[in-house]
Amino acid sequence: MPAAADFSTMLPHPIPADDRARLLLFAIRRMAAGGLADAHAAAAFLGAFGKSYRRPLVLLRALMAEMARAAANPIVVAPCCCPRMTEGEATLLTAIATSEANPRGARRHLGALLPSSQSLGALSSAQAVSRAFADLGRPLPA
Numbered sequence: 001m002p003a004a005a006d007f008s009t010m011l012p013h014p015i016p017a018d019d020r021a022r023l024l025l026f027a028i029r030r031m032a033a034g035g036l037a038d039a040h041a042a043a044a045f046l047g048a049f050g051k052s053y054r055r056p057l058v059l060l061r062a063l064m065a066e067m068a069r070a071a072a073n074p075i076v077v078a079p080c081c082c083p084r085m086t087e088g089e090a091t092l093l094t095a096i097a098t099s100e101a102n103p104r105g106a107r108r109h110l111g112a113l114l115p116s117s118q119s120l121g122a123l124s125s126a127q128a129v130s131r132a133f134a135d136l137g138r139p140l141p142a
Contacts, residue, residue: 010076011084020138021093023048024129025085027060028092032077036061040080049136056132063125067092070118088113097140099126 016022023044030041041060045053067075075088085093095109106126110119133140 011078011082011086013085013087013090015083015085016093016141018141020133020140021097023138024060024096024133024140025089025093026080027057028064028089029077029080031061031064032075033079036064048138052136056129056136059125059128059132063096063122063129066122066125067114070114070122072115075113095123096126096130097142099123099130100134101142103127 015025026044027041030038030044034040042053042057045057049056075092076086077089078084078086091109091112095106095113098109099106103123107116107119107123110122110126113119114122130140
């Protein structure tokens with residue numbers, strides 16, 4: 001079993017305190033583990049957004065597909081039950097949350113996960129996810 005110091009290196013960030021960011025993190029983790037059509041992610045969005053759940057769900061699926069397509073290296077994602085986040089998860093959440101207010105900064109964050117020549121498509125998808133959350137009354141905290 002790895003020492004506690006190894007876990008803090010692998011999972012350096014606590015999960016977000018905000019429920020909107022935790023919802024997004026949960027859906028990202030479920031889609032990473034169960035595929036883009038994961039029923040748990042869809043159910044979580046249905047519970048949070050009601051009848052309007054499809055728009056943020058489809059846009060997050062598009063972002064996840066774009067990230068998978070463009071990534072040169074694996075992006076490490078923790079299990080859903082984990083109370084801490086990997087560096088990649090924290091970077092992705094920050095990129096999505098700040099994508100509208102600070103697109104250059106969000107593109108830099110995405111550039112840390114993807115080759116910089118491939119980050120523009122992911123940025124557009126991240127902005128769409130952020131806008132969908134905001135339009136449905138659950139803006140992501142920046």
